[in-house]
Amino acid sequence: xxxxxxxxxxxxxxxGQSMTLQCAQDMNxxxxxxxxxxxxxxxxxxxYSVGAGITDQGEVPNGYNVSRSTTEDFPLRLLSxxxxxxxxxxxxxxxxxxxxxxxxxxxxxxxVT
Amino acid sequence: xxxxxxxxxxxxxxxxxxxxxxxxxxxxxxxYLFWYVQYPNRGLQFLLKYITGDNLVKGSYGFEAEFNKSxxxxxxxxxxxxxxxxxxxxxxxxxxxxFQKLVFGTGTRLLVSP
Numbered sequence: 001x002x003x004x005x006x007x008x009x010x011x012x013x014x015x016g017q018s019m020t021l022q023c024a025q026d027m028n029x030x031x032x033x034x035x036x037x038x039x040x041x042x043x044x045x046x047x048y049s050v051g052a053g054i055t056d057q058g059e060v061p062n063g064y065n066v067s068r069s070t071t072e073d074f075p076l077r078l079l080s081x082x083x084x085x086x087x088x089x090x091x092x093x094x095x096x097x098x099x100x101x102x103x104x105x106x107x108x109x110x111x112v113t
Numbered sequence: 114x115x116x117x118x119x120x121x122x123x124x125x126x127x128x129x130x131x132x133x134x135x136x137x138x139x140x141x142x143x144x145y146l147f148w149y150v151q152y153p154n155r156g157l158q159f160l161l162k163y164i165t166g167d168n169l170v171k172g173s174y175g176f177e178a179e180f181n182k183s184x185x186x187x188x189x190x191x192x193x194x195x196x197x198x199x200x201x202x203x204x205x206x207x208x209x210x211x212f213q214k215l216v217f218g219t220g221t222r223l224l225v226s227p
Contacts, residue, residue, distance in 0.1 A: 043217040090156055104156035106156045
């Protein structure tokens, strides 16, 4: 049982490049989320999903896309990277059974130059 | 707006002393409250949660938290701090807006000195 996994751990992009951050969970959780963590701002919700085929925007969705074709996977796409997207990105999953306690992946540290 | 506040950016305590990390909340209805810990270069790890019942909640690594409805607080405590407790601590509240999302505080860095 690997929990929540994320790849890559580190990434450097140039402004305007696109990329996909991968997230997978093996706990059969229905809910998955993407957060970004910036100093002094805590975690902010980017996008979330309540099940396969269902996604919605969080607090800071601009510049990011998501899809959820399977229960296990929830990739985050940066369409055209900007320096403001330099951050640490966390994927999380949760379920009704755990009172929506969130299980976090190890994070991806992204730098956009 | 439903939110949590962590008024201290950093808490310093000597090893062996008791520690408290503060959190206050603002929600409508009954709050579901959580504490998470983040060690350097790691994801967040769940420590404990308050759903209902006893106001004193016990969690992982010897931590506990006290729910106080009149003061709208959910402070994290430990009777005797360890150097290894040094980390970033986040308080969070569950917000029921169709999606059961968590709203996080800005975090408190705990530094335990030997």
